[in-house]
Every structure is written in C-alpha cells, then in structure tokens.
Amino acid sequence: MYRYDEFDRDFVAERVEQFRGQVGRRLSGELSEEEFRPLRLLNGLYLQLHAYMLRVVIPYGMLSSRQLRMLAQVARRYDRGYGHFTTRQNIQFNWPKLEEVPDLLADLATVEMHAIQGSGNSIRNVTADQFAGVAADEVEDPRVYAEIVRQWSTLHPEFTFLPRKFKIALTGAGHDRAAVRVHDIGLAMVEDAAGEAGFEVIVGGGLGRTPMIGKTIREFLAKRDLLSYLEAILRIYNQFGRRDNKYKARIKILVHELGAEKFTELVEAEWREIKDGTLELPAEEIERIEAYFADPPYETFEADDAGYLAMLAIDGAFRRWATSNLFPHKRPGYAIVNLSLKPLDGVPGDATAAQMEAAADLADRYGFGEIRITHEQNLVLPYVAQRDLHDLWRALDEIGFATPNIGQVTDIISCPGLDFCSLASARSIPVAQRIGRRFRDLDRQFDIGELHINISGCINACGHHHVGHIGLLGVDRKGEEYYQITLGGSADENASLGEIVGPAVSYDAVVDAIEAVIAAYLEHREPDEPFIETYRRLGAEPFKESVYGKESVHDAA
Amino acid sequence: MSLQVVTANRLRDGIVVYLAADGGWRQRVADAALALDQGEAERLMALASAAVEARLVVDPYLIEVVEDGGLVRPSRYREVIRATGPSVETQADLPSAAE
Incomplete structure (x- = not known):
C-alpha cells in the first residue's frame, strides 16, 4: 500500500500541531465557537447530538493491520471502546473529548492516518471498489488512480473552499461496487478499442435531498489525462457552482441546470487549455504509484484447494458462510473474504477495539496484513488462501464477524x-435491528437472496436510501418517527433511484411494511430472479398493494 | 406556556448538559432549572450566554420539558435521546469492549 514520504509525514505532523494550537486557543477563549467551527471541520471534528465526533479518513477504504490496531487503540484510549465504519469507507469515533483530540490525532499520525478533509467543502476521502486489485472481473486496479487523485486533491489550494463538499469514487471492474454513478465524479475503468485502459467519466450523481444519477460526460479518458480532466471539471464547478443556496450547491445541480451537454462543453474547453501541462501524468509516475500496490507474495496454486472443497461438502454452516461471504479472487486457490459487521442485534458498521485487534491479527495470519472497508459498512480480507478458509471462518465466528449475510436482507446499510x-429526523439503527430480528432465520434470508435495505435517518441520505433495493427514509411527523419507503433503487452499474411507494409508515409499522414488500417479491418472482429484477419487471404496483392494500394503490396513483 | 430548560454541550468534552438553578451545568435533565414563563426563559438564556463567553458550554438553547409523575423529561424524542443517550445498546455496553 501507499507509504508516506518525508514530505507527507512532516505535513501531517505539522497539521496535528497546528490543530493542537487551535484547540488550545479555543479552550483558552482566544477563538470563539464561530471562529473555531470551520477549523475543527477541516480536521474532521463535528459536534454531534451527544458529544464531539471525529471522522478519520481511510483512503479508498484500505488499511494495514498496524493501522487497524491503532484505530482499536484510539477507540479504547480516547473513546468508549468502539468505532463506526461509514458508507464512505471511513471510521467515526462518537465520544472523543475536544481537549484530547490533538493527542488522538498525533497517535493516528504515527500510522500515517489523519482526519484532514473528512469534512468541509473540500474534496472528501476518495473511495473505491473494496475488491480493487483482487476482483476476478477487474479491468485494472483502481487504487493506483485513487491514490493519484488523493494526492492531487489533498489540500489543493484552488479547491479547498468549493461551493459544497465533493466526493469522487473509482471502480476498476465491470460490476460497480463503489457506487460511482451516485458520486459528484465517478470514474469507471474501461478499455478502448485498442485494449488500452482508461476512464469513463461520470459527473453529477448524488443522493441527499435532490438525488440524481450521474451523467457520462466522456466515454473514454486516457490515464495520462486523468488529473487535468478532473482539474477542468473542478474549475468549472468552482466557477459556476451556486454559493447562494446550500441546497443547490452540489455539482449535480450545476450539471442539471446547464444540461450535461453544455456542462461537458465548458469542461472540454477548459481542459484544452490545460491538458498537456503540468498535470499530465507521465507513465513513470503511474508506475511509481503502481509499485505501492504490487501483488502480495502469493503462493502459486493450480486450482481450488481440495481440503477446502472437502470442508464445503461436509460442513453445512461453513458452506453457507462461504456461499454468502466469499467472492471470486483473480488468483486460483485464493478467496476474497467479507467480514460481516451486521450481526443480529448489533449496530451496522460498529466494531469494538477487541474485534478490530482480532481482525488485524487474522489479517496478519491469513491475509498479508491488509484490510478493506466497504461502503456497505463491512470489512474485507482480500487475499486469503482457500486452504485457510475453514480456520479463518471459525476464528471470525468467535469474534462475531462471521454472520453469513453479505448482500442479504440483514446486511443493512x-x-x-x-x-x-x-x-437526523428519526432513528435508523433500531429499525435495522428490528428488521434483523424479523429476518434472523438464515434459511429464510438465504431464500430471499440478494436484497439491499438502506436506511437514512434524514434527507441528507448518509444511509444511501435512494439506492437501496428497499430504502427507508426517517422523517419527523408531528414529533413522531415515520419512515418513507422507496423501492427499486440500485447503486451498481445499472444505477437507479428508488421510487416512493406510498405514505410514510410509523416506527411500529415499518418492519411489517418491509415484510409485506418481501412477501410480494416471493409471490411474484420467477426462478432465480433477484428482488431488483422482479421489481423492474413488474413495477411498483404489486408491492404497493402488499404494503397498503388494494384500495390504496388507486389512491396513491 | 410550557415548561422549558436550557441545554448545551460542554466545550471541553462535548457532553450534553443542562443549566441548573445554581448556575452550574449538570448532566441530568432532572437537575435543570425550570422556566415557567418567558421572562424566566430569557434570564436562563442570558446565564447560558455568559457560560458560552466563559468557555464552559457551546450552542445553548431552550427545550420544552414535561413533568411526568414528579419527573422532568424533554417532550421531543430528539431531546429524550439527547438526555438519555443512544436508544440502542452500543458496543460499549458489551463485555468485549470493556477490558
């Protein structure tokens, strides 16, 4: 993985000391809260409902075991013994004390981590496919370019005060696991006719109060032009993006208001001015970064491991986990292992210090010391030999990370x-837990198959509800928690926004409503047809009818 | 007019606090000074503004409370959660976190 050079290390250390000074001046009264707020936000520190919250960025969701151990140590020393992995592949600590945050950040800096651009109207943490570099279906490893984008966007002097926050995601695979079509900029690696890899450039996607699917503004961008093209997009956004209205300030609004064609013209004109300048990426620079993401020292296996296949045949619980939580690896004899952070009655995405340390140890023992964070709030060990899977599974089971539910009804964002x-307007976590209890039966989950339920507690959509196959949006109705249900959303290469199916339902009724949606699916599905396909084939009607009754279908229409 | 109390977050650690009758800031809403009328609410907010100046608390505001069997609790559920902590068992409550 990428390692800091001296410049990076000095810079992060300086930044910690700078923030230590700012916190000191806040506590001594030299800075008012109004003056301090933008400074703390530039360092990922929020004031939340109960306490401060620190968002530590995890570039493209990739961690070393050493870094994960430090996160555990931070959780224990400065927080209440746990952390929360987020839909942006980051980790949040819910209870740090302001006066201790500088020490916390200094500890993080020892393992090359920080919270810079975890907040504010800047280019946020760059996200990527969690299976980057190991997926069997990959054109090329997007981490190389995610790292290049990270370096370019970190403290970019022109883009530190954008009209609004800005999120970039990359995928290198045909099947999009990074939700690139609902980001401010999405980059999907593709091959041109000559077999050369480059990027499809998608702009203006996003969720929040005005959800939109991004528009492809360039079918193919050569790698050497990546940064100059991004710079051109950001310049156009910085110049023309609205600053008068926070709710219309994201690039999606600009693309929508100008139209994709006009927006593209502006970008291309700007790009022509700068394209062969200092931002051109020389092949040597790409190679230099590639070296950081070289394959680990794999063993060579000819085919599937016989011992693994034998265990699959005789151990049903192992087989169920393997079916749900493993993904095909590009190397024979290896597997990509998903660690579920969605246990029954747990908090989606939460991990204790002890669990983080145990996962770091398992990564060292079985996975070349590397861990990935997924935007679905799970962890991944990307390089596990099939030979070790049964032992790993038992060890994961002991720490509560072996729930066999990846991509299923209880793997809730x-x-x-x-x-x-x-x-927030309403609670999300207890709704996820109640759905988890209702569908706890593993056979039933397995029978329902792939189904993404995403829950957001307010219109800002951190829980990605618009792109859940079933989305729940918490709203406040006269002081009561209600949930609006959307169906048919998807965040992959066939991205779509969910449609509202009817009136919001109460906290008490919401799990029954989900069950009614699923009952309609089970009634109408064809053999092997996943939920989203059934929904696309039939539309909302049978689902509405199941939730609200026959009459209401006509009322709602 | 409904009963009101003043709440804020403590500056140094962010913890939720309530303004008590003696001018101190307490973690229990039950310890908060009750404002029965607008004048009293304004007086409490003036004390809170002084506490902001004194760097004790951040972002003070008034919330409605109800007296229920001798106990004071916030009327809006957002403030109930703020007063009592997350409504779900967090990992901190589990034995594995406490070592």
Whole structure:
C-alpha cells in the first residue's frame, strides 16, 4: 500500500500541531465557537447530538493491520471502546473529548492516518471498489488512480473552499461496487478499442435531498489525462457552482441546470487549455504509484484447494458462510473474504477495539496484513488462501464477524440516525435491528437472496436510501418517527433511484411494511430472479398493494 | 406556556448538559432549572450566554420539558435521546469492549 514520504509525514505532523494550537486557543477563549467551527471541520471534528465526533479518513477504504490496531487503540484510549465504519469507507469515533483530540490525532499520525478533509467543502476521502486489485472481473486496479487523485486533491489550494463538499469514487471492474454513478465524479475503468485502459467519466450523481444519477460526460479518458480532466471539471464547478443556496450547491445541480451537454462543453474547453501541462501524468509516475500496490507474495496454486472443497461438502454452516461471504479472487486457490459487521442485534458498521485487534491479527495470519472497508459498512480480507478458509471462518465466528449475510436482507446499510446524529429526523439503527430480528432465520434470508435495505435517518441520505433495493427514509411527523419507503433503487452499474411507494409508515409499522414488500417479491418472482429484477419487471404496483392494500394503490396513483 | 430548560454541550468534552438553578451545568435533565414563563426563559438564556463567553458550554438553547409523575423529561424524542443517550445498546455496553 501507499507509504508516506518525508514530505507527507512532516505535513501531517505539522497539521496535528497546528490543530493542537487551535484547540488550545479555543479552550483558552482566544477563538470563539464561530471562529473555531470551520477549523475543527477541516480536521474532521463535528459536534454531534451527544458529544464531539471525529471522522478519520481511510483512503479508498484500505488499511494495514498496524493501522487497524491503532484505530482499536484510539477507540479504547480516547473513546468508549468502539468505532463506526461509514458508507464512505471511513471510521467515526462518537465520544472523543475536544481537549484530547490533538493527542488522538498525533497517535493516528504515527500510522500515517489523519482526519484532514473528512469534512468541509473540500474534496472528501476518495473511495473505491473494496475488491480493487483482487476482483476476478477487474479491468485494472483502481487504487493506483485513487491514490493519484488523493494526492492531487489533498489540500489543493484552488479547491479547498468549493461551493459544497465533493466526493469522487473509482471502480476498476465491470460490476460497480463503489457506487460511482451516485458520486459528484465517478470514474469507471474501461478499455478502448485498442485494449488500452482508461476512464469513463461520470459527473453529477448524488443522493441527499435532490438525488440524481450521474451523467457520462466522456466515454473514454486516457490515464495520462486523468488529473487535468478532473482539474477542468473542478474549475468549472468552482466557477459556476451556486454559493447562494446550500441546497443547490452540489455539482449535480450545476450539471442539471446547464444540461450535461453544455456542462461537458465548458469542461472540454477548459481542459484544452490545460491538458498537456503540468498535470499530465507521465507513465513513470503511474508506475511509481503502481509499485505501492504490487501483488502480495502469493503462493502459486493450480486450482481450488481440495481440503477446502472437502470442508464445503461436509460442513453445512461453513458452506453457507462461504456461499454468502466469499467472492471470486483473480488468483486460483485464493478467496476474497467479507467480514460481516451486521450481526443480529448489533449496530451496522460498529466494531469494538477487541474485534478490530482480532481482525488485524487474522489479517496478519491469513491475509498479508491488509484490510478493506466497504461502503456497505463491512470489512474485507482480500487475499486469503482457500486452504485457510475453514480456520479463518471459525476464528471470525468467535469474534462475531462471521454472520453469513453479505448482500442479504440483514446486511443493512444504516446511518447513525437520531441515536447519534444532530441532523437526523428519526432513528435508523433500531429499525435495522428490528428488521434483523424479523429476518434472523438464515434459511429464510438465504431464500430471499440478494436484497439491499438502506436506511437514512434524514434527507441528507448518509444511509444511501435512494439506492437501496428497499430504502427507508426517517422523517419527523408531528414529533413522531415515520419512515418513507422507496423501492427499486440500485447503486451498481445499472444505477437507479428508488421510487416512493406510498405514505410514510410509523416506527411500529415499518418492519411489517418491509415484510409485506418481501412477501410480494416471493409471490411474484420467477426462478432465480433477484428482488431488483422482479421489481423492474413488474413495477411498483404489486408491492404497493402488499404494503397498503388494494384500495390504496388507486389512491396513491 | 410550557415548561422549558436550557441545554448545551460542554466545550471541553462535548457532553450534553443542562443549566441548573445554581448556575452550574449538570448532566441530568432532572437537575435543570425550570422556566415557567418567558421572562424566566430569557434570564436562563442570558446565564447560558455568559457560560458560552466563559468557555464552559457551546450552542445553548431552550427545550420544552414535561413533568411526568414528579419527573422532568424533554417532550421531543430528539431531546429524550439527547438526555438519555443512544436508544440502542452500543458496543460499549458489551463485555468485549470493556477490558
């Protein structure tokens, strides 16, 4: 993985000391809260419902075991013994004390981590496919370019005060696991006719109060032009993006208001001015970064491991986990292992210090010391030999990370909601837990198959509800928690926004409503047809009818 | 007019606090000074502004409370959660976190 050079290390250390000075001046009264707020936000520190919250960035969701151990240590020393992995592949600590945050950041800096650009109207943490570099279906490893984008966007002097926050995601695979079509900029690696890899450039996607699917503004961008093209997009946004209205300030609004064609013309004109300048990426620079993401020292296996296949045949619980939580690896004899952070009655995305340390140890023992964070709030060990899978599975089971539910009904994306967040209108976590209990039966989950339920506690959509196959949006109705249900959303290469199916339902009724949606699916599905396909084939009607009854279908229409 | 109390977050650690009758800031809403009328609410907010100046608390505001069997609790559920902590068992409550 990428290692800091001296410049990076000095810079992060300086930044910690700078923030230490700012915190000191705040506590001594030299800075008012109004003056301090933008400074703390530039360092990922929020004031939430119960306490301060620190968002530590994890570039493209990739961690070393050493870094994960440090996160565990931070959780124990400065927080309440746990952390929350987020839909942006980051980790949040819910209870740090302002006076201790500088020490916390100094500890993080020892393992090359920080919270810079974890907040504010800057280019946020760059996200990528969690299976980057190991997926069997990959054109090329997007981490190389995610790292190049990270370096370019970190403290970019022109883009530190954008009209609004800005999120970039990359995928190198045909199947999009990074939700690139709902980001401000999405980059999907593709091959041109000559077999050369480059990027499809997608702009203006996003969720929040005005959800939009991004528009492809360039079918193919050569790698050497990546940064100059991004710079051109950001310049156009910085110049023309609205600053008068926070709710219309994201690039998606600009693209929508100008139209994709006009927006593209502006970008291309700007790009022509700068394209062969200092931002051109020389092949040597790409190679230099590639070296950081070289393959680990794999063993050579000819085919599937016989011992693994034998265990699959005789151990049903192992087989179920393997079916749900493993993904095909590009190397024979290896597997990509998903660690579920969605246990029954747990908080989606939460991990204790002890669990983080145990996962770091397992990564060292079985996975070349590397861990990935997924935007679905799970962890991944990307390089596990099939030979070790049964032992690993038992060890994961002991720490509560072996729930066999990846991509299934209880693998719920959930924002912190009103239990933690000062912006929230309603709770998310207990709704996820109640759905988890209702569908706890593993056979039933397995029978339902791939189904993404995403829950947001407010319109800001941190829980990605618009792109859940079933989305729940918490709203406040006269002081009561209600949930608006959307169906048919998807965040992959066939991205779509969910449609509202009817009136919001109460906290008490929401799990029954989900069950009614699923009952309609089970009734109408064809053999092997996943939920989203059934929904696309039939539309909302049978689902509405199941939730609200026959009459209401006509009322709602 | 409904009953009101003043709440804020403590500056140094962010913890939720309530303004008590003696001018101190307490973690329990039950310890908060009750404002029965607008004048009293304004007086409490003036004390809170002084506490902001004195760097004790951040972002003070008034919330409505109800007296229920001798106990004071916030009327809006957002403030109930703020007063009592997350409504779900967090990992901090589990034995594995406490070592």
